Amino acid sequence: MSGRNRLAGSSSPYLLQHADNPVHWWPWSDEAFAEAAARDVPVFLSVGYAACHWCHVMAHESFEDAATAAALNSSFVALKVDREERPDVDAVYMQATQALTGQGGWPMSVFLTPDRRPFYAGTYFPPTPRHGMPSFGQVLDAISAAWRERRSEIVESARQIVDRLAALGRGDASAGRDDSGAASDGHVDVDAALAELQRSYDPAGGGFGRAPKFPPSMVLEALLRHGGEQAMSMAGWTLQAMARGGIHDQLAGGFARYSVDARWVVPHFEKMLYDNALLLGAYGHWWRRTREPIARRVVNDLVGWLLREMRTPEGAFAASLDADSADADGRSREGAYYVWSPAQLGDVLGSADGDWAAEVFGVTSIGTFEHGLSTLQLRGEPDQDRLAGVRTKLLAARERRPRPGRDDKVVAAWNGWLIDSLTQAAMIFARPEWLAAAEAAADLLWRLHWVDGRLRRTSLGGVAGSALGILEDYAALAHGFVRLASATSNADWLERARQLVDVVLVQFDDGSGGFFDTAADAERLYTRPSDPTDNATPSGLSAAVHALRLLAELTGEDAYAARAEDAAFRAASLVRQAPRFAGWLLADAISRQHEHTPFQVAVVGEPGDPARDELVRSAYLAAPAGSVIVAGRPDEPGFALLADRPLIAGHASAYVCRHFVCRLPVTSAEALAGQLAGQSRLSGPQRTPSAD
Numbered sequence: 305m306s307g308r309n310r311l312a313g314s315s316s317p318y319l320l321q322h323a324d325n326p327v328h329w330w331p332w333s334d335e336a337f338a339e340a341a342a343r344d345v346p347v348f349l350s351v352g353y354a355a356c357h358w359c360h361v362m363a364h365e366s367f368e369d370a371a372t373a374a375a376l377n378s379s380f381v382a383l384k385v386d387r388e389e390r391p392d393v394d395a396v397y398m399q400a401t402q403a404l405t406g407q408g409g410w411p412m413s414v415f416l417t418p419d420r421r422p423f424y425a426g427t428y429f430p431p432t433p434r435h436g437m438p439s440f441g442q443v444l445d446a447i448s449a450a451w452r453e454r455r456s457e458i459v460e461s462a463r464q465i466v467d468r469l470a471a472l473g474r475g476d477a478s479a480g481r482d483d484s485g486a487a488s489d490g491h492v493d494v495d496a497a498l499a500e501l502q503r504s505y506d507p508a509g510g511g512f513g514r515a516p517k518f519p520p521s522m523v524l525e526a527l528l529r530h531g532g533e534q535a536m537s538m539a540g541w542t543l544q545a546m547a548r549g550g551i552h553d554q555l556a557g558g559f560a561r562y563s564v565d566a567r568w569v570v571p572h573f574e575k576m577l578y579d580n581a582l583l584l585g586a587y588g589h590w591w592r593r594t595r596e597p598i599a600r601r602v603v604n605d606l607v608g609w610l611l612r613e614m615r616t617p618e619g620a621f622a623a624s625l626d627a628d629s630a631d632a633d634g635r636s637r638e639g640a641y642y643v644w645s646p647a648q649l650g651d652v653l654g655s656a657d658g659d660w661a662a663e664v665f666g667v668t669s670i671g672t673f674e675h676g677l678s679t680l681q682l683r684g685e686p687d688q689d690r691l692a693g694v695r696t697k698l699l700a701a702r703e704r705r706p707r708p709g710r711d712d713k714v715v716a717a718w719n720g721w722l723i724d725s726l727t728q729a730a731m732i733f734a735r736p737e738w739l740a741a742a743e744a745a746a747d748l749l750w751r752l753h754w755v756d757g758r759l760r761r762t763s764l765g766g767v768a769g770s771a772l773g774i775l776e777d778y779a780a781l782a783h784g785f786v787r788l789a790s791a792t793s794n795a796d797w798l799e800r801a802r803q804l805v806d807v808v809l810v811q812f813d814d815g816s817g818g819f820f821d822t823a824a825d826a827e828r829l830y831t832r833p834s835d836p837t838d839n840a841t842p843s844g845l846s847a848a849v850h851a852l853r854l855l856a857e858l859t860g861e862d863a864y865a866a867r868a869e870d871a872a873f874r875a876a877s878l879v880r881q882a883p884r885f886a887g888w889l890l891a892d893a894i895s896r897q898h899e900h901t902p903f904q905v906a907v908v909g910e911p912g913d914p915a916r917d918e919l920v921r922s923a924y925l926a927a928p929a930g931s932v933i934v935a936g937r938p939d940e941p942g943f944a945l946l947a948d949r950p951l952i953a954g955h956a957s958a959y960v961c962r963h964f965v966c967r968l969p970v971t972s973a974e975a976l977a978g979q980l981a982g983q984s985r986l987s988g989p990q991r992t993p994s995a996d
Contacts, residue, residue, distance in 0.1 A: 307377070315762065315769040316386040317623075317711045318354040322363065326373035329384045332393055340381040340418035346451050346458075347420075348380040348444075349397060351412040353388050354711035355561075355574035355624035357638050358428045359411045364636075365431040366440045372431070375441060379448040380415075387412075388623055388715055389762050389771050392822045395833040399469055401425040415447055420830060421462035466830045492876055492893035497883040498535060501527075504884060505538050509567040510545035512884050516572070518562040519546060521582035522838045522846075522887030528589045529894045529929045536593070543590050546583075547602050550672065550679030553642065554665060555699040556613070557605030559583055560627075561840075569672055570679055573639040573708075574627035577614060577715070578841045580606060581722035588729045592925055603729055607738055610722070616712055618752070618766045619744040620719050626708035641708050643677035644698075645669075652701040653694060660686075661694050713764045716753050716773055717841070719745050720780030727787045731924040731933070734917075739791060746788055749781060750800055758807065758823075775812045775821045775844030778804045783851040786858055790934045795942025801855055808848055809867065817870035819845050836875040837885040845871055846888035853892060857904055857932045860944050860964045868892075895930040902930035903980060904964065906945045908938045909956030915971070916956035922973035923958065926980040 310330050311323040322329055330336035340347045350367075352359035366372045376382050387394035387410065394412070400422040402408045408427065415424040424447060429440035438446075450458060501523065504512045511517045520542065527539035546552060549568025551560050558580055560571030584606050591599035614621045631640040644667050650658030661667070664686045667678040723742045730738035752768050753760045759773030759781070782804040789797035811823035814834060821833040821844045836845045852868035855861075872892055879886040879893055895902055905923045909916030916935060923933045932945070940946045949959055949969075957969040960979045970976050 311384060315713070315764045315767065316354075316389045317713055317764065318352060318359075318386040318388070319384055321354060322367060322384050325363070325367045326370050326377075327367050327382050328373075328377045329382050332383055332385050332390060336381055336383050337418055337420060343381065345380055345418075346423075346447065347416040347418060348376060348382045349385065349412075349414040349416055350383065351385045351387050351394050351397065351414070352410045353386055353624070354709070355576065355626045356410045357572065357574065357627040358409075360626075360628055360636070362411050362428050362440070366429070369431070372441060372444075375444045375448075379444065379451075381418075388711075389713070389769060391761075391774055391776075392826065392829065392833055395821065395835065396829045396831055397422060397425070399472075399831075399833075400465060401427070403465070403469060413443075417459060417462050421466045423458050423462040423465065470831045492879045492890065492897065494530065494890070494894055494897060497879060497890055497893075498527075498530065498532075500881075500883050501538065502534065506566060507541070510538075510542035511566075511568070515566040516562050516564050517566060517568065518840060519551070519559060519579055519583055520884070520887065521579070521586050522842055522891065523884060524586045524887070525582075525589065525929070526883070526887045526891035526894055528586070528593060529891050529900065530898060531593065531900060539590065540594065540596070543587060544596075544598065547587075547598050548682040550681050552602070552682075553609070554680040554682050555695050555702060557602075557607075557609035558613075558625075559606075569666075569681060571639075572627060573642055575625040576840070577621055577623055577718040578721060580610065580614075581718060581725050582841070584610075584722070584729060585725035588725065588732055589929060592732055600733075603733065607726065607729060607735075610726075611741060613710075615741070616714060618714070618748050618763075619741075620714040620748040620763075621722055621745060623711040623713050623715050623718065625710050629708040630706040639673060639677075639679070641702065641705050643671075643673050643679055645671070645677050649698070652697055657690075657694055657697075660690070661698070664691065664694075713762045713769070714748070714753075716749060716759055716761055716777035717780040717847075719749055720777070720782070720784040721841070723749075723781075723784030724787045727784070727791050728924070731791055731920070734921055742784075743788060743792060746781075746785060746797065754800075754803075757803075759804065772823060772826055774823075774826075775808065775819055776841065776847050778808045778812070779844060779847035779851045780842075782808070783847065783854055786851065786854045786932075790858055790932045793934060793936040793940065793943070798858065798942060801851075805851060805855060805864070808851075812844075812848075816874070818874040819848055819871060836878055836889075837882070838888050839885070842888040845875060846886070846892070849889065849892050853895075853902075853930065854932065857902055857930070858934070858943075858945065860904075872896075891929070895928070900928040901962070902932070903927050904945055904961040905931060905933040905976075905980070906949045906959040906961065906966075907933065907935040907956065908946065908949045908951055908959075909935070910937065913956050918973045919956055919958045919971075919976055922976045923980065926977040928980075 309328055311319045314320055385393050397414045398408050401412055404425045413426045414422050416422050429443055432439050512520055524539050527535040546568050551563045551568045551571040558575050561574045561576050562572050564570050587599045587602045616622050627638045628636045629641040631637045646662045646667055649661045666681040666683055672678040723746050726738055726742040752763050759777050760768040761771045761773045761777050762769040782801045785797045785801035812819045814820050836843050849868045849871050852864045856865035875889055879889045883890050907919045920935045934943050934945050936946045938950050951957055952969050952971055955971045957971050958976045959966040959969045
């Protein structure tokens, strides 16, 4: 029967939000398109995600409206897709939306022929005409009439759109070449890339470009790896400004998705796991390089928030928190959970502390947000004891407000990035409970998402979804597993990383050095996505490069490094021309070409030996980014780096190596730090173990 909503059995919380709509929604499926063909009607595709504010707005205004639903149901087959569950569908039709309208965003609204070809697209449509936009009802009426009266024009237009987009997808043969078309050797002019970043840098507010501003996590990693004065200035001020801004939850920790202004004051309040996973890595790296106190506070608060609010009962981490929640009058408003007035501060804290808090947090009678309310910023360096007491009271009061909804689905890639960052933070700050949390998440991902030798992208409530993993899922999880293997000396994680990478090399290879974003045996859309650019997260290609590099460092197997080199070569021109959108690849280039190239560090000794623990901590604090550090007994099975690494005079010992060629071992943390701070080329006495 066609006249019903089919979302009730979905594994996506976003789709479940629409399960009670009067719209007869279908999930993405062959059956839905067959229904459109049988009824001879076009398809309306709506793509969004659970934490999307404007998705909620359009849902309340249009999809919950009986008259609008009737128009959709009578003249269209309506499909609802969670972009986080099916990023391949989102990517393909977002490309069409941007080509047709010059912009993109969510909710994404695309009209398709029954054979899945797009012919009209937009994002949010209001319920009545507004600011030059037609109403959603007008759009439905116009497209329905055109389908009846000018069908041949629509079909031809859809064919031309698909042909043009498919041609664009095939037109990436210029990757790895410079503007003149001459073949590139894959070398990245790091100084030129930094100069390009400097041109778009905002010295007043930090970050790059104009508002709205998104956390530039991958670019920050590149700048921190470089470590030069200019690079550290850009990275440091950006990290400082974000940490003090309204984009950062000053009470509970965690960062919102982006700031609507250039000074990070007013966020779009949704909190995404991927942002916080990547920013955890950036702030940990910043503290390691500078010992900035605010960096350590951010890391502690961020991990605390992740473990307290984002951890699922199964042990992994949820996708997001919503931007909207009920205000004091029971109306759903963006940011209602997070904003304050001076009077509200006084009600919780009393007059003296309320006035002090208003000054410290920048809460004014006019407000920095809406309706006389303000986001919380952190001004100056207030008394830390008083600040801690105020934060505790305000957080307790805020907990009594209606909470934003949580999207509980577990996304493989996002958890992979968090496993990596959380593992590094655990080792840098000597927090074994953080390492245990990272390993628990990894265990859940492997047990639940690895099905018949392939990766599932999402799960919900301990049940794996049907959507297959894409390149970023395999690469991010492999990267996290390699990091976890080195931190725990558990070779099982290394073997699992190999299995993930083996799938990448077989299923995602594009035949010319790069990678597709979807597997060779995945559902075929009208074009196969292959986007090397970083956006809010690293591209699949750049994530694969990092995973392959780290696996090569830990295993010493040159084939992994060579495959990473091929992929990096394919995107070298992107790094040179648009480093803002290739920060992860720029970070890789800096680690390959700069003076601080990665080390392999083997620490041998008995588990629980304080001397061994001290050497490990010293290595994590001093080794350049991209290094691998493994601690274990001499010749412990599963790690070639530990082979033929004896104790020196019975003491825990550390070996600093590159390409498995090592300096003479040391037994003190100071000597180890000195070796790691040395020149990039190993000099002085060296040894190449016979086992290698």
